[in-house]
Amino acid sequence: MTRRNRQPGFKRNRNPVTWLLRHAQMSLSSLGRLTRSPISTLMTAAVIGIALALPSGLHLLVDNVRELSSSWDGTASVSLFLNEAVSDEQAATVREQIGLRSDVAETRLIPRAQALEEFRHLSGFGEAVELLDHNPLPAVVVVRPGDGIQGAEAVGRLAQQLQDYREIDLAQVDLQWVERLGAITRTIERGVLVLAALLAGAVLLIVGNTIRLEIQNRHSEIEIVKLVGGTDAFIRRPFLYEGIWYGLLGAAIGMALVLGSLYLLDGPVRRLAGLYESGFELSLVDPASLLGVVLGGPMLGLVGAWLAVGRHLARIQPE
């Protein structure tokens, strides 16, 4: 081993057990320090909590919407508008033929008369229809794709194949709005990511500023610790742990906020789903994003504290 300055070295404590023990003590004493001023600690943690809750709550919402649209996506149907010249009997034959296909699960025929009847009832243009001298509506075969046909693309391909039947004028996938919803969801998702990045930056600033004030308050203590031989790591440590605790507390508050909002939303969502005869339920937080918040909070706290400590500790030198 070569020593750069040929003079006696210093004894350094490198025992991992003592090192771990000191860290454990330090983390607890940092927590103790925080609990001694509970109100200001809680306020800081609450701000962090809200900053963490916003993106994770939105993420959860987007997740739910996506799940909702995927469950509708699965039951997407194709409406086959038959040629006006096709009689009701021919229409029934067409329906049978299509029903035999392996990629079709179920078919339903809406004859022209029934279509007119439905239109009269549902559209509100009943009286206008009375004025027409003949039924302008085509017969429709509604096709539910087989289980093998999943997703907008596959359903679209099926529709295209069905379009080739001579009797069929138009095969329309009743999926457009689901696709649009999907596109909206993806846009919002991207927005949530941007928001999450911004709020993560906000958490860094909050923790950094809190730690900066703490360093100022403990200016003389830091000076004295430096005088009696405290290393920079030793002085840094309590502040870093404080950052971690702030992050952890913030994460807990954030989770509580998200779960609380879910609880508040659950009833109305059930009622709404009931009105649409859907069994949809708000899903709870998935473990991955839970882990994200629980780990992300302390990580942000640590980084925020590190930034503050790095900037301000070096400036404090004993005189």
Added chain:
Amino acid sequence: MIRFDNVAKRYPNGHEGLAGVDLHLAPGEMAFLTGHSGAGKSTLLKLIGLLERASRGQVWVNGRNLNKLKSRDIPYHRREVGMIFQDYRLLHDRTVFDNIALPLVVAGMGHAETKRRVRAALDKVGLLKKEKVYPITLSGGEQQRVGIARALVSKPPVLLADEPTGNLDPELSREIMELFVQFNQVGVTLLVATHDVDLVNRLGKRMIQLRQGRVSGDQTRDQR
């Protein structure tokens, strides 16, 4: 133990703290540093404790050339140099015990050993019954004793004191100085800056006089 070779210190504002000092203190020696304020006493002590670095020349402490110590070694160097200040520099939100334990906590000493050492230090300065009180409730002399106990608790080979009796009356000052003499008897190297020449003369130790950043006089007892 402490050696200065032609050491100068010029501060960034142009003030010259030391203008060229040669000095040697043998292990176990005790010396007083005297001179008017501004003569460079504090600067000299700061260079030994590495609160400042020399602009020129070499400072040796405990066999190490301080010029060659890296910043990350400074804390370890300070553990070998106990420092005592005129304003005591105690932590007022901690008990006497915790104040004195600080150097040991910083060095990662175990709890039982820390307790034993702090008690021993308290005993030496005669404050054994005050370990649980806060420094603010103590008199100036007692606070300075806490400061002294903190400086010696880690048994450093070198003790520095900068005007340790500056805020104390003559009676307390004499007690504090006698304490230093006792420590010196067990082998600690001591360098005490003070302007109280009368007191120093009575103690009969080596006296180094500074004037305008230079050594203007250096007498041991026999020379006086």
